[in-house]
Ligand SMILES: NC(=O)C1=CN([C@@H]2O[C@H](COP(=O)(O)OP(=O)(O)OC[C@H]3O[C@@H](n4cnc5c(N)ncnc54)[C@H](OP(=O)(O)O)[C@@H]3O)[C@@H](O)[C@H]2O)C=CC1
């Protein structure tokens with residue numbers, strides 16, 4: 001039974017019937033906001049989830065059909081499928097079927113949109129429906145509508161951002177002295193992390209979001225697999241300590257730039273100057289800085305993960321659909337991605353000390369014409385497990401990798417050196 005909405009009916013309209021696929025952290029928050037705020041023109045009619053009995057929530061409304069039969073919900077009179085299950089399959093199949101049936105789809109599924117967004121948008125257009133995914137980048141921060149509408153008049157040349165709430169939660173707590181494993185467990189318990197947290201800590205989630213932003217903001221379609229992410233698991237307490245001595249902290253940063261038609265992108269733990277606004281982000285906060293050719297820098301910030309912030313973005317997409325808004329169609333072109341950035345780097349070594357180590361390292365860097373900025377060695381570490389840091393002036397990533405390939409052959413290294421980009 002569908003509830004009536006007198007305000008709409010007086011204008012000859014009927015509410016948009018919504019079916020939520022996936023009643024987890026975000027799905028239940030979407031239902032909660034719809035139940036509490038009753039946005040005009042929206043009616044939750046179905047919830048699909050496996051083993052749905054344990055999900056049933058009376059507060060969602062008496063007319064909601066709780067189902068574990070996806071086929072039945074897809075065949076129902078729901079106008080919009082809100083896909084909040086995550087992953088490529090079966091979520092992608094459900095979305096395709098919904099679009100083929102002429103329904104619209106709202107999703108927060110960045111992985112699916114990064115890999116299949118263009119194809120799905122074409123499918124939606126062919127069948128007269130809409131595909132909206134405002135929650136797929138930076139959770140509750142309206143960066144996608146901001147790019148699609150507010151920045152469509154510019155040419156974005158650079159993107160820098162903190163795009164993963166789980167990594168920011170972990171790294172900002174490690175910066176304050178916490179251990180990695182319990183903080184990851186806390187992020188999982190609070191519903192910030194992906195079902196497989198390797199997506200977060202390995203950098204895959206941020207790279208999917210970066211690929212989406214690159215298409216919408218820089219208008220380049222890239223294969224996300226061409227962006228090789230660096231995991232935050234390589235960062236230790238020693239790195240935070242050295243970073244502080246250098247006037248920096250460490251965050252997972254995603255960056256992309258378009259220079260003379262060349263596109264470069266990277267995701268990984270990065271040293272950030274403490275004066276940079278990105279260094280102030282704590283917990284699940286995300287920040288995106290978009291640099292436009294005409295308009296200069298625009299900064300978006302807010303909560304990038306968590307049920308309620310993400311649900312705000314989903315409900316906002318639904319409200320936009322209910323009010324007849326269409327997606328702005330942004331033309332884009334396929335592009336290859338390089339990993340070549342000309343930036344300063346931090347390199348941390350862990351060695352069994354002996355004479356000549358610094359000489360060999362500086363020699364390998366000099367052979368690639370890499371200029372050293374600082375060498376920092378803190379007192380108090382044992383000689384047989386001695387960490388020290390070399391920072392270098394801006395150099396090409398490829399030159400640094402050649403120097404490191406030579407340095408990695410040194411017999412004194414207890415582990416491969418950790419090289420991180422520095423953001424100034
Ligand atoms: N959490 C966050 O902060 C954010 C999440 N997102 C995205 O939103 C989406 C949902 O995330 P989130 O709510 O955190 O995930 P959850 O794991 O909390 O919720 C997913 C829900 O979908 C159900 N589900 C998963 N697979 C199936 C299946 N094959 N058949 C039936 N039901 C299934 C799960 O059931 P069960 O309980 O049995 O596992 C669960 O109820 C993902 O795409 C995620 O990347 C985007 C931005 C932020």
Ligand SMILES: N[C@@H](CC=O)C(=O)O
Nearest residue numbers: 164165166192194305
């Ligand atoms: N796991 C993601 C959720 C939002 O996209 C994150 O931590 O950012």
